[in-house]
Amino acid sequence: xxxxxxxxxxxxxxxxxxxxxxxxxxxxxxxxxxxxxxxxxxxxxxxxxxxxxxxxxxxxxxxxxxxxxxxxxxxxxxxxxxxxxxxxxxxxxxxxxxxxxxxxxxxx
Amino acid sequence: xxxxxxxxxxxxxxxxxxxxxxxxxxxxxxxxxxxxxxxxxxxxxxxxxxxxxxxxxxxxxxxxxxxxxxxxxxxxxxxxxxxxxxxxxxxxxxxxxxxxxxxxxxxxxxxxxxxxxxxxxxxxxxxxxxxxxxxxxxxxxxxxxxxxxxxxxxxxxxxxxxxxxxxxxxxxxxxxxxxxxxxxxxxxxxxxxxxxxxxxxxxxx
Numbered sequence: 001x002x003x004x005x006x007x008x009x010x011x012x013x014x015x016x017x018x019x020x021x022x023x024x025x026x027x028x029x030x031x032x033x034x035x036x037x038x039x040x041x042x043x044x045x046x047x048x049x050x051x052x053x054x055x056x057x058x059x060x061x062x063x064x065x066x067x068x069x070x071x072x073x074x075x076x077x078x079x080x081x082x083x084x085x086x087x088x089x090x091x092x093x094x095x096x097x098x099x100x101x102x103x104x105x106x107x108x
Numbered sequence: 109x110x111x112x113x114x115x116x117x118x119x120x121x122x123x124x125x126x127x128x129x130x131x132x133x134x135x136x137x138x139x140x141x142x143x144x145x146x147x148x149x150x151x152x153x154x155x156x157x158x159x160x161x162x163x164x165x166x167x168x169x170x171x172x173x174x175x176x177x178x179x180x181x182x183x184x185x186x187x188x189x190x191x192x193x194x195x196x197x198x199x200x201x202x203x204x205x206x207x208x209x210x211x212x213x214x215x216x217x218x219x220x221x222x223x224x225x226x227x228x229x230x231x232x233x234x235x236x237x238x239x240x241x242x243x244x245x246x247x248x249x250x251x252x253x254x255x256x257x258x259x260x261x262x263x264x265x266x267x268x269x270x271x272x273x274x275x276x277x278x279x280x281x282x283x284x285x286x287x288x289x290x291x292x293x294x295x296x297x298x299x300x301x302x303x304x305x306x307x308x309x310x311x312x313x
Contacts, residue, residue: 021137022144039166040141044134045174052182069140070133 006046008085009036011055011078018073021047047072055081112158113142116168123172126305127179134175141165173309180302184244187295191235191252194288198228198256198263201281205267208278223262231255246300253289253296260285 013019013027024047025040050056055078062068074082117139124131142161149157165171202224231252238248264282267274 020140022141039170040145040164041138041166041168041171042174044137044171045178048130048175049178052178067140067143068136070137 005085005089006038006042007050007055008082008089010043010046010050011074011082011085014056014072014074014078015082018071020069020071022069024072050078053077112155112162113139113146116142116162116165120168120172123168123309124175126176126302130175138165169309173306176302176306176309180244180299180306183295183299183302187249187292187299188239188243190288190292190295191249194256194285194292195232195235195252197281197288198260198285201278201285202228202259202263204278204281205263208275209267220262220266224259224266227255227259227262231259244303246296246303249292249296249299253292256292257289260289 009028010024013024013031019027021043022040025038025043028036028038028043047056047058051058051072055075056072057075058070058072060068061071117135120138121131121135124134142158142165145161145164146157147153149160151157234248234251234255238245238252242248260282267278267282
């Protein structure tokens, strides 16, 4: 189930600023309280796919005392896609909640 | 002697050999990730920390299979666009030939006009079915390629373009459809290669 939403989760992490792959996977783990503990390598096909779709951009950076890393940033298209993803998820979550009997009837 | 991370990166690079540029990029990117992970290990950098970093990263083969599946999707999209362009240019070239032939009289062959027309219609029909039902399959694209190539060859024979003088626009349209059928062939072969690679990476063991 997580895989279906991985692209939106990655976009959401990058909303707070550019980051490299390791930092993104750490942020996903931290934000989910350890619930989303997916194989770390899974993030790279997603990053590549999002970059191919022009939702992310990337550049190589080398900090003064560090190793060379590819840093990803959200593009304008990526921000728009994230906003759409949030709306879609909100509708879906409300519908599931209603179906499971935990909330009001949907749509309200 | 190569360490755990170096060996893992070498394996991933080999599994990504269907896209050499991607393989080079991932080699650097994944190595940086794994060294970061090994250095962040609570026990500190060690061969065991490298092993744990690699284990958390996932199987190289499965990651390469995800890249290959994305490559199939992109290649399928490019191939369908190439098919659409080939159909459009073939149709225009066919109409130009028919208009020219209506002025100068039809061809040497009785069969060529039939092949020209019905092979084109067959390509359209197979293309439409393929688009709706088998978008990631190479078979409908290969059939379209074959039937369009047949239609183009028959059209050229029909107009006798290789033996008689023809207006420049008719010759240019024929050159365009030949160029596009070549491009389509390259895309279909590329799609077949990506599909085979994805199947191999997903095969257990």
